[in-house]
Amino acid sequence: MTTSMDTAQTDLWDAAAGEYVLGLLPEDERAMFEVRLASDVQLEQDVAAWSLYFSGFAEEIEDVVPPPQIKRRIESELFPGPPKNVLLTVLPYLLGAVLSGLAAWIAVEAGLLELL
Amino acid sequence: MTSKDELETLIARVSMGDRAAFEKLYGQTSPKLFAVCLRVLHEPGLAEDVLQSVYCRVWQGAGQYRANGFSPMAWLITLAREAAVDHLKQHGSPAKPAVTDFPDRLSFDTEALAMASSEAQALAYCMKSLPPEHGAMMKAAYLDGVDYSDIARIDGVSPETARGWIRSSLLQLRDCLS
Numbered sequence: 097m098t099t100s101m102d103t104a105q106t107d108l109w110d111a112a113a114g115e116y117v118l119g120l121l122p123e124d125e126r127a128m129f130e131v132r133l134a135s136d137v138q139l140e141q142d143v144a145a146w147s148l149y150f151s152g153f154a155e156e157i158e159d160v161v162p163p164p165q166i167k168r169r170i171e172s173e174l175f176p177g178p179p180k181n182v183l184l185t186v187l188p189y190l191l192g193a194v195l196s197g198l199a200a201w202i203a204v205e206a207g208l209l210e211l212l
Numbered sequence: 213m214t215s216k217d218e219l220e221t222l223i224a225r226v227s228m229g230d231r232a233a234f235e236k237l238y239g240q241t242s243p244k245l246f247a248v249c250l251r252v253l254h255e256p257g258l259a260e261d262v263l264q265s266v267y268c269r270v271w272q273g274a275g276q277y278r279a280n281g282f283s284p285m286a287w288l289i290t291l292a293r294e295a296a297v298d299h300l301k302q303h304g305s306p307a308k309p310a311v312t313d314f315p316d317r318l319s320f321d322t323e324a325l326a327m328a329s330s331e332a333q334a335l336a337y338c339m340k341s342l343p344p345e346h347g348a349m350m351k352a353a354y355l356d357g358v359d360y361s362d363i364a365r366i367d368g369v370s371p372e373t374a375r376g377w378i379r380s381s382l383l384q385l386r387d388c389l390s
Contacts, residue, residue: 107383110382110383110386111379111382111383114379114382114385114386115378115379115382117290117354118350118353118354118378119294119297119301119353119354119357119359120353120359120360120375120378122360144282145389147282147286147287147290148282148283148286148331149331149332149334149335149385149389150335150350150354151285151286151289151290151293151331151332152328152329152331152332152333152334152335152336153335153350153351153354153355154244154247154248154251154289154292154293154354154355155244155285155289155324155328155329155332156324156325156328156332157244157247157248157251158247158324159243159244159246159247160243160246160247160250161242161243161246162242162243162246162260162263163260166242166246166260166263166264167235167238167242169260169264170238170264170267170268173264173268174268174271175231
């Protein structure tokens with residue numbers, strides 16, 4: 097049976113979840129809320145539901161394409177160092193040079209050129 | 213517009229370290245997330261920095277997406293909005309105009325709303341049942357980072373009164389949305 101005290105408790109946490117998502121929960125209460133949030137599945141679902149609905153405030157904002165350098169900055173932060181494919185790009189040429197050098201050497205050594 | 217399923221697939225692939233999926237996800241979602249960062253911060257340079265940090269978090273935290281029951285776009289918007297508002301609260305933004313009042317009427321762009329998710333449409337519908345100023349305060353908390361002391365100052369009431377308004381409106385909103 098749901099008592100009025102249960103209802104009051106539910107209301108308390110439901111409202112707190114809404115305040116949490118809106119960023120309105122005072123600092124000390126926020127810390128306590130997050131402790132409970134880490135172990136309370138129902139509260140986690142409440143937060144997810146409020147987040148889902150309040151993201152509607154952002155949906156009507158008109159899209160703006162970010163400048164192209166942002167993507168490059170993100171990639172260089174996440175994937176630092178020279179791109180791995182530089183070696184892969186050069187490798188076929190390198191291999192070609194080595195093989196043709198080898199073929200020429202074999203041809204000379206085997207005396208094939210003298211036959212021509 | 214990218215479907216929910218397509219975005220979920222991309223996020224799942226990103227969680228497995230798929231760079232091509234990350235690139236595609238960025239291409240399809242960054243215009244909305246950049247718009248959110250710009251709306252909160254009003255300064256392109258700051259919005260770009262925050263956007264960069266958001267996508268780095270997406271790359272590192274994509275695996276956490278499934279567990280929490282969001283829609284993919286709501287999850288991404290929430291990450292961007294939180295990062296932008298946190299930046300605003302900690303460092304401010306020189307270009308950001310101060311919120312000085314709350315509109316009597318919370319207007320939703322009807323054209324944008326027609327294209328919006330069912331949750332956004334439900335939010336707009338249920339907001340109509342609240343005192344209009346309270347809806348505007350919630351929107352300002354979400355997009356401008358205002359807190360109870362800001363609301364109290366703007367409306368000439370105590371922070372406790374402001375909090376009482378919002379909490380009762382949140383419960384009214386919950387009943388309408390569920």
